[in-house]
Amino acid sequence: MLVNATEMLQKARDGHYAVGQFNINNLEWTKAVLLTAQEMNSPVILGVSEGAGKYMTGYKTVAAMVKAMVETLNITVPVALHLDHGSYEGAKACLEAGFSSIMFDGSHYPIDENVAKTTELVKLAHSMGVSVEAEVGSIGGEEDGVIGAGEVADPAECKRIADLGIDFLAAGIGNIHGKYPANWKGLDFDALDKIHQATGGIPLVLHGGTGIPADMIKKAISLGVSKINVNTECQLSFAAATREYIEAGKDQQGKGYDPRKLLLPGFEAIKATVKEKMELFGSVNKA
Numbered sequence: 001m002l003v004n005a006t007e008m009l010q011k012a013r014d015g016h017y018a019v020g021q022f023n024i025n026n027l028e029w030t031k032a033v034l035l036t037a038q039e040m041n042s043p044v045i046l047g048v049s050e051g052a053g054k055y056m057t058g059y060k061t062v063a064a065m066v067k068a069m070v071e072t073l074n075i076t077v078p079v080a081l082h083l084d085h086g087s088y089e090g091a092k093a094c095l096e097a098g099f100s101s102i103m104f105d106g107s108h109y110p111i112d113e114n115v116a117k118t119t120e121l122v123k124l125a126h127s128m129g130v131s132v133e134a135e136v137g138s139i140g141g142e143e144d145g146v147i148g149a150g151e152v153a154d155p156a157e158c159k160r161i162a163d164l165g166i167d168f169l170a171a172g173i174g175n176i177h178g179k180y181p182a183n184w185k186g187l188d189f190d191a192l193d194k195i196h197q198a199t200g201g202i203p204l205v206l207h208g209g210t211g212i213p214a215d216m217i218k219k220a221i222s223l224g225v226s227k228i229n230v231n232t233e234c235q236l237s238f239a240a241a242t243r244e245y246i247e248a249g250k251d252q253q254g255k256g257y258d259p260r261k262l263l264l265p266g267f268e269a270i271k272a273t274v275k276e277k278m279e280l281f282g283s284v285n286k287a
């Protein structure tokens with residue numbers, strides 16, 4: 001059974017650890033993340049971007065696959081199915097499709113419009129028991145064609161959005177989606193601390209978790225970050241393992257071309273990455 005992400009993130013905040021959001025792209029990804037969460041006895045959030053949702057033929061397909069897989073794999077740890085960087089229309093579509101959590105990313109709207117749309121979606125989502133993540137300010141890098149400038153959110157705007165009854169808040173603190181540039185300045189902990197103080201202890205979300213050094217992750221958790229999004233890192237480890245398999249000519253040996261064999265090293269690589277992140281975030285045995 002899917003749960004919303006509210007309780008698991010409140011527990012994470014109170015217990016000073018973070019729950020990983022791992023974005024999924026297909027069956028192998030989903031199976032790898034779910035099985036690792038169960039093995040690690042960790043709560044988990046499956047993230048679905050609008051692009052990945054389209055790729056998997058729609059949110060209904062995703063919700064049906066995830067629900068069935070949780071049941072058939074006997075997954076008993078808390079699992080939330082969460083829309084990542086949702087538009088207003090996307091958020092509504094996911095509510096209808098049976099997601100247990102949504103992000104409405106109104107960060108590119110003027111703050112008043114972000115407030116209005118977030119307010120409406122919170123009311124609708126909460127009436128269905130679904131948790132809501134909202135975002136203030138833009139987070140750097142590119143995700144599904146959306147480019148941000150690595151901005152740092154304004155604590156007063158964060159408070160305005162947090163006060164709308166949302167369940168957790170994404171706020172830019174110098175983090176970037178995708179690979180970090182060599183000249184990246186690191187996370188802005190001063191900004192994080194101010195946002196944490198201004199928002200009354202609401203669980204905070206760190207996007208762009210790939211490539212942030214472990215000590216910065218730990219410090220961010222100590223300053224109120226309770227959810228960390230990991231996407232690119234699983235893609236990189238999947239691609240590297242798959243390339244190694246093909247470069248070694250294994251797809252040309254026996255039935256090595258069988259997709260169940262061809263995709264296995266990438267599947268194992270995703271599992272290893274997810275395990276490593278759960279250990280770093282401190283969510284092991286917190287289910």
Ligand SMILES: [Zn+2]
Pocket residue numbers: 085139143177207208229
């Ligand atoms: Zn993000």
